[in-house]
Structures are given as structure tokens and as C-alpha cells.
Amino acid sequence: MSLSGTFKDLTSKPARAISGVGERIGEMPTVSRWSLIALFIVSMYLMPWWPEVPVLGWLVDTPGTSFEGVITDKVVIYVLVALGLNVVVGLAGLLDLGYVGFYAVGAYTVGVLSSQHANLPWLVCVPIAVLVSMAAGVILGTPTLRLRGDYLAIVTLGFGEIIRISANNAEWLGGSRGISKIAKPPNIGPLKFGILDAKPYFFLGLTFIIVVVFLLRRLENSRVGRAWNAVREDEDAAELMGVNTFKFKLWAFAIGAAIGGLAGTLYAGKVRFINPSNFPLQLSILFLAAVVLGGTGNMWGAILGGAVVAWMPERFRGFADKRVFVFGVALVLVMVFRPQGLIPRKIRKERWLVNWKPPESTPQSGEAEVGRG
Amino acid sequence: MSDWLIYRTFLDLTVTGLALGAIYALVALGYTLVYGVLRLINFAHSEIFMVGTFATLITATNFIGIPLLEEGNYPYRTGFTLVAILLACIVGGMVVSGAGAVLLERVAYRPLRGSGEHVGAVVLAFTTAFTVSLVFSETTRTNVIIGLIGTAPIAVLYLRIFRRGRQAPRLAFLISAIGASTAIAEAVAIWSPRDREQYQTARVLEKKVLFEFLGTDVRIDYVLVVIGALLMMTALVLFVNRTRLGRGVRAVAQDVETAKILGVNVDFVILITFLLGGVMAGAAAMMFTLVYDQTRFNIGFLLGVKSFTAAVLGGIGNLRGALLGGFVLGLGENYGAAIFGGEWKDVIAFILLLVVLMFRPTGILGESLAKARV
Numbered sequence: 001m002s003l004s005g006t007f008k009d010l011t012s013k014p015a016r017a018i019s020g021v022g023e024r025i026g027e028m029p030t031v032s033r034w035s036l037i038a039l040f041i042v043s044m045y046l047m048p049w050w051p052e053v054p055v056l057g058w059l060v061d062t063p064g065t066s067f068e069g070v071i072t073d074k075v076v077i078y079v080l081v082a083l084g085l086n087v088v089v090g091l092a093g094l095l096d097l098g099y100v101g102f103y104a105v106g107a108y109t110v111g112v113l114s115s116q117h118a119n120l121p122w123l124v125c126v127p128i129a130v131l132v133s134m135a136a137g138v139i140l141g142t143p144t145l146r147l148r149g150d151y152l153a154i155v156t157l158g159f160g161e162i163i164r165i166s167a168n169n170a171e172w173l174g175g176s177r178g179i180s181k182i183a184k185p186p187n188i189g190p191l192k193f194g195i196l197d198a199k200p201y202f203f204l205g206l207t208f209i210i211v212v213v214f215l216l217r218r219l220e221n222s223r224v225g226r227a228w229n230a231v232r233e234d235e236d237a238a239e240l241m242g243v244n245t246f247k248f249k250l251w252a253f254a255i256g257a258a259i260g261g262l263a264g265t266l267y268a269g270k271v272r273f274i275n276p277s278n279f280p281l282q283l284s285i286l287f288l289a290a291v292v293l294g295g296t297g298n299m300w301g302a303i304l305g306g307a308v309v310a311w312m313p314e315r316f317r318g319f320a321d322k323r324v325f326v327f328g329v330a331l332v333l334v335m336v337f338r339p340q341g342l343i344p345r346k347i348r349k350e351r352w353l354v355n356w357k358p359p360e361s362t363p364q365s366g367e368a369e370v371g372r373g
Numbered sequence: 374m375s376d377w378l379i380y381r382t383f384l385d386l387t388v389t390g391l392a393l394g395a396i397y398a399l400v401a402l403g404y405t406l407v408y409g410v411l412r413l414i415n416f417a418h419s420e421i422f423m424v425g426t427f428a429t430l431i432t433a434t435n436f437i438g439i440p441l442l443e444e445g446n447y448p449y450r451t452g453f454t455l456v457a458i459l460l461a462c463i464v465g466g467m468v469v470s471g472a473g474a475v476l477l478e479r480v481a482y483r484p485l486r487g488s489g490e491h492v493g494a495v496v497l498a499f500t501t502a503f504t505v506s507l508v509f510s511e512t513t514r515t516n517v518i519i520g521l522i523g524t525a526p527i528a529v530l531y532l533r534i535f536r537r538g539r540q541a542p543r544l545a546f547l548i549s550a551i552g553a554s555t556a557i558a559e560a561v562a563i564w565s566p567r568d569r570e571q572y573q574t575a576r577v578l579e580k581k582v583l584f585e586f587l588g589t590d591v592r593i594d595y596v597l598v599v600i601g602a603l604l605m606m607t608a609l610v611l612f613v614n615r616t617r618l619g620r621g622v623r624a625v626a627q628d629v630e631t632a633k634i635l636g637v638n639v640d641f642v643i644l645i646t647f648l649l650g651g652v653m654a655g656a657a658a659m660m661f662t663l664v665y666d667q668t669r670f671n672i673g674f675l676l677g678v679k680s681f682t683a684a685v686l687g688g689i690g691n692l693r694g695a696l697l698g699g700f701v702l703g704l705g706e707n708y709g710a711a712i713f714g715g716e717w718k719d720v721i722a723f724i725l726l727l728v729v730l731m732f733r734p735t736g737i738l739g740e741s742l743a744k745a746r747v
Contacts (some may be wrong), residue, residue: 128422147730151689161678162724285551288547292548316508329504331548331551332500356689
């Protein structure tokens with residue numbers, strides 16, 4: 001049944017069009033490919049000026065709030081979080097409903113180290129916070145990754161809630177008042193991180209995203225990525241084939257947590273004041289919605305999903321208090337009509353099957369095709 | 374003396390914990406039923422419960438005309454009137470929640486299963502047109518009119534798309550559920566008369582002490598809630614185990630494909646499953662308002678999470694597990710809150726879940742809606 005399903009998906013028009021873009025870029029000569037990628041990255045760095053472009057500006061601008069603020073405070077952070085959660089949910093296939101916990105761990109580590117109990121600079125806090133979040137991922141993962149599917153979901157959900165309530169009740173972490181006066185990122189040349197100009201934060205966040213995307217791409221195409229694929233598609237079969245499923249699941253958790261923590265440090269450095277109510281359970285669900293909306297398991301999907309989920313409620317401020325309602329309806333509609341997400345994952349199996357020719361007709365080329373797939 | 378005090382507190386906590394647990398258990402039944410049949414966390418079930426509390430509120434105040442709680446002056450009723458009002462309220466909650474659950478299934482889940490049909494298409498089309506019209510108009514009446522005008526053409530379009538009929542991945546169901554849950558809660562928050570504020574519900578039952586048990590006062594509402602939950606539960610188990618439709622439910626829970634081949638109308642069975650879950654949530658909603666005298670658009674979320682925890686605790690997909698999980702969670706939370714402080718209540722609930730799952734990875738009683746013994 002799933003096989004016929006995948007065939008149908010591949011032949012549906014939008015899916016073909018989008019997967020076509022990736023393929024065409026992949027088939028380009030190296031020079032033009034890289035210049036295209038460079039162009040894309042440059043246009044991303046120019047995002048704060050997008051509202052001034054004629055048609056695009058009307059599309060993306062957020063009436064009522066500053067566009068710069070939206071992309072630095074929300075879009076960049078959501079995209080980073082979605083990338084991290086995509087590792088856990090999309091690549092390794094582990095349903096995590098408490099991802100906000102890691103995000104909070106990252107933010108709180110920066111808070112504690114740079115304001116509450118020490119005076120370390122932001123840049124020193126970041127690697128520590130990432131490591132601490134990673135450790136949190138391992139600590140949560142070790143006892144719980146034996147559980148499967150929805151049991152894991154509810155336990156992770158509990159974890160997110162435990163983190164928030166603990167932060168709320170522990171005076172050591174500032175209690176419900178939270179932590180203020182958190183260190184900001186250091187000035188780099190002309191980039192002054194202050195309250196007047198949001199752009200430097202955006203550039204910093206975008207740089208984080210690019211680095212993370214680069215690392216994740218390497219990871220996805222490595223042995224680890226293939227192991228995640230195997231675990232996601234069939235855990236028992238993967239185990240039988242000699243994949244140490246527990247180890248790779250734990251890795252997925254740890255890496256996902258680290259990226260979540262990184263997003264948290266960025267958030268703490270930007271707003272410079274955090275309290276437990278910044279990390280509600282609903283945020284976890286919003287993050288998950290971002291990943292699935294964009295296309296589970298596809299990095300570009302996660303990026304798009306994160307950006308859309310962060311930006312959409314701001315774009316439609318015209319709806320005032322109705323925007324959350326609109327968001328809910330939109331989620332249902334997208335899932336009903338595009339259940340694979342906005343940019344579905346390309347599954348290698350599909351391409352392999354489509355390109356595959358019976359070996360009787362052309363044995364050599366047929367074999368080559370199989371090998372390539 | 375202090376020992377005696379601890380003992381009394383313990384008994385007090387047991388009584389309130391059992392009442393809370395009964396509500397958890399009833400809501401958990403809805404999660405467990407749907408999970409057993411569809412392997413789906415019905416995230417929007419919590420909002421079905423929330424809608425149920427509003428339904429009991431409306432039944433009591435608008436249809437029966439009971440004034441709301443006033444200062445020190447409760448509109449108490451006694452005897453036959455009281456029973457009639459309580460029954461009307463519970464029926465109101467059950468009907469609305471049941472209908473809501475069925476509608477939810479048709480709108481947010483069935484199209485994803487690849488068998489979307491006209492009811493889902495029409496409701497979805499209306500919602501779409503209505504939502505789009507929010508861009509142009511502030512007045513709700515205009516929105517509704519635009520929604521109604523847009524319904525027919527959009528529904529036709531949706532039906533055509535539905536006809537493609539493919540099964541969505543599992544996560545899509547979850548996100549659709551989350552979307553529906555958000556939309557329902559927000560719709561209540563936006564279009565109910567007092568917006569996002571808390572509502573007091575009519576308190577017709579005088580909460581006097583029914584009897585003393587080993588020196589602990591047992592209030593009548595607690596007794597009613599626990600007995601009511603047990604009755605509903607028994608009825609549900611009998612339905613699933615003894616009736617023809619119940620057998621269908623079990624068959625689909627075991628193996629959808631085989632059930633289909635053997636002539637079970639799978640879509641209908643799924644509808645019944647949602648209906649049963651909704652009815653249970655409606656009953657729970659009425660009991661909730663009976664004990665706590667209040668409701669709000671966002672009460673569903675946390676209670677839903679807890680109830681789902683209860684369902685997992687007892688063994689999801691297992692009806693008796695839901696009951697046991699509800700009571701264990703209600704009691705555990707209450708005792709834990711007394712020992713560690715009320716602010717740790719939710720943490721205790723989740724740690725309890727973690728500990729149980731460490732030793733029993735499929736819950737206390739294990740998963741078993743499929744098996745003959747439920």
C-alpha cells in the first residue's frame with residue numbers, strides 16, 4: 001500500500017515540480033551551481049531590506065510590527081529550532097513533543113552564566129549552553145529511548161513541562177521572575193548589538209543557520225544519516241542489519257537538543273530577559289507544527305516551515321486577536337490538502353524505482369542505475 | 374495526635390484525588406478508544422471536553438434558566454428538580470461533545486485517511502470561506518454570510534481533491550489535530566460573549582457532606598462524580614464487549630485491512646469510536662463543572678495532557694487501563710502535591726509516568742483494546 005502511495009506522490013504535479021528544482025540545481029555545472037547558491041545566501045542576508053522591494057515587499061511585510069523585529073526575534077529562531085527538531089522527528093523518526101525544554105535549557109544556561117550567577121561573556125556561554133543542552137538530551141534520552149512512538153511523545157512532553165515548572169519554582173534560576181540583564185553578543189566591527197538596531201542579530205542568526213545547515217547536510221549524507229533513515233523506516237529491521245539503533249537515536253536526540261539549545265542562546269542574547277512563561281508547552285507543539293508543515297525530514301522544508309509558522313501570525317496582524325484561530329484553520333487545511341508538507345522529502349527509494357529498468361533489457365546500464373540510486 | 378492529622382489529611386486527599394481521577398479517567402477513555410482503533414493521539418479531544426463544559430453551562434443557564442452563581446446565594450435545587458437538571462446538563466454535554474467529536478473526525482481526520490466525504494468538505498469549505506472573510510470584515514454576521522456563500526463552490530473543489538484518496542503520513546494527523554484543537558479553543562475564546570474570561574457555572578447542587586468515612590468528610594459531588602464515572606465506564610465496556618458494533622470496534626482495532634475484508638464498515642466504526650469518546654468527554658465535562666463550578670476556553674489543554682498521560686499510564690488502547698490510570702494519576706498528583714507542594718503537581722504527574730514506563734513500557738495494564746478482554 002505504501003509503495004503505491006509513494007508512486008502517486010511522485011507523480012503529483014507540485015511534488016514533481018519542487019523535486020525538479022533540486023535535481024536541476026544538482027545537475028548544473030559546479031560554477032553556476034555555486035554562484036546560484038551564493039546568490040541565494042546573499043539575498044537571505046538582504047532580508048531586512050525585503051519590504052522595500054515592490055511586489056515582494058507587499059507580500060512579506062508585517063503591518064503593525066517591524067519586519068526586522070519579526071525576522072530577528074521569531075523567524076531566525078524558529079528556523080533554527082525547526083532544523084534541530086527535524087533531526088529528531090524527521091530524520092530519526094522520534095516524536096518529540098517537549099522540544100521547548102532544550103530551547104529553555106540553552107536560554108537558561110546563558111542566563112545563569114552571564115547574569116544570575118556569573119559574568120561570563122555571551123560568546124563563552126554559547127558553547128557551554130550547547131553542551132549543556134546536549135547533555136540534557138542525553139539525560140532525557142538514555143532512560144526514555146527504549147520507549148517507542150507515542151510513549152516517547154508523551155514522556156518528552158512531560159520533560160518540557162518539568163523543565164518549565166522547575167525553572168518556575170527554583171529560586172536559583174530566578175523563579176517566576178526570570179533572569180534579566182543577560183549578556184549580549186559582542187560587537188563585531190560595524191555590527192553593534194544594541195537595542196536600536198535588530199539587523200546584527202539577524203545576521204548572526206542567519207550565520208548560525210547556514211553553519212547548522214552545512215553541518216547537517218554532511219551528517220545526513222554520512223553513515224549516521226543512513227542509520228537514522230534505517231531507524232526511521234523500520235527500527236527492527238535496522239537492528240537486525242546491525243545498526244546500533246539506541247546509539248543513533250541517542251545521537252539524534254543529542255544533536256537535536258544541541259541545536260535547540262543554540263537557538264535558546266540566540267533568543268536569550270537578543271531579548272536579554274527570560275522567564276519561564278517564555279517556554280510554554282504550546283511552543284513545543286508550534287515547533288513540531290513547523291517541521292511537519294514544511295515537510296518532515298526535509299531540511300528545506302523545516303526551514304520554510306519554521307519561517308512560515310513564525311511569520312504568518314505577524315503577517316496577519318490585521319486579524320488582531322483572530323490570528324491564532326486563522327493559524328489553526330490553516331494548519332488543518334495544509335494537512336488535509338498537502339499532508340506531506342509544503343516541501344516533501346525526496347525519498348531515494350522513489351527515484352530508484354522510477355529510474356530502474358528491468359535488467360534483462362540492458363543489464364549493464366541497469367546495474368549502473370541501481371548503483372547510482 | 375499529629376499521626377491522626379496526617380491520616381485524616383491522607384483520607385481527604387484520597388477523596389479529592391479519586392474525584393479528580395474519575396474526570397481524568399473519563400477523558401482518558403476518549404484518547405484510548407481513538408488510539409486503540411486509529412493509533413492516533415487525538416490531540417483535539419481536550420477541546421471536545423472544553424466544548425462540553427460550555428454545553429453544560431448553556432444547558433443550565435439558557436435552556437433551564439438557572440441564574441449563575443451569585444455572592445453567597447446559590448440557586449440550589451433539591452429532590453426531583455435537582456436530578457432532572459443534573460441529567461439535562463449531562464445529556465447536553467454528552468450530545469454536544471459527541472457531535473463535536475464526530476464532526477472533528479469528519480473534518481480533520483477522515484480526509485487525511487483518504488476517504489473524505491461531503492460533510493467534511495462542506496464544513497471545511499465553510500470554515501475556509503469564513504476565515505478568508507475575516508480579512509475583509511470585522512462583523513461576525515458578514516463573515517458568516519460570506520462563509521455561507523463561499524461554501525458551495527469551495528466544497529465542490531474540496532470534494533474533487535478528496536477523491537484523490539490517499540493516506541497521509543501519521544504525523545500529518547497529529548498536526549491536523551493540533552490545528553483543529555487551536556482553532557476550536559480560539560473560536561470559543563473569540564466568539565463567546567465574555568471572550569477569554571473565566572465563566573462561573575450554575576451551582577444547583579448543594580455541596581454538603583454526604584457521610585463521614587473514618588473521620589473524613591465525603592462531599593456529595595465527589596461521590597456523584599466517582600459513581601457516575603464508574604457507571605459510564607461500565608456501560609462503555611459492555612458496549613465494546615457485548616454488542617455487534619463493539620465487536621466491529623475491536624475488529625478494526627486488531628487489523629483494519631482484515632476487518633474491511635470481512636465486511637466491517639471501517640469508516641462507520643471509526644465514527645462510532647469518536648462518538649463514544651466524545652460522549653465520555655461530555656460526561657466528564659459536566660462532572661468537572663459540578664466539582665469546580667467554572668470553565669474557560671483554555672481549560673482543555675492541560676486537562677487533556679493529563680488525561681492522555683493517564684491513558685498512557687494505564688496502558689493506552691486499554692479501557693480498564695484508562696480508568697486505572699486516571700485514578701492513579703489523580704491520587705498520585707494529590708499526594709505528591711501535599712508532600713512536595715502544590716507548585717510541583719504537574720511535575721509529579723509526569724515523573725510518575727516516567728517511573729511507570731521505565732518498568733512497564735506499555736503502561737500498567739498494557740495495550741489491549743484489540744483483545745477480547747478489554
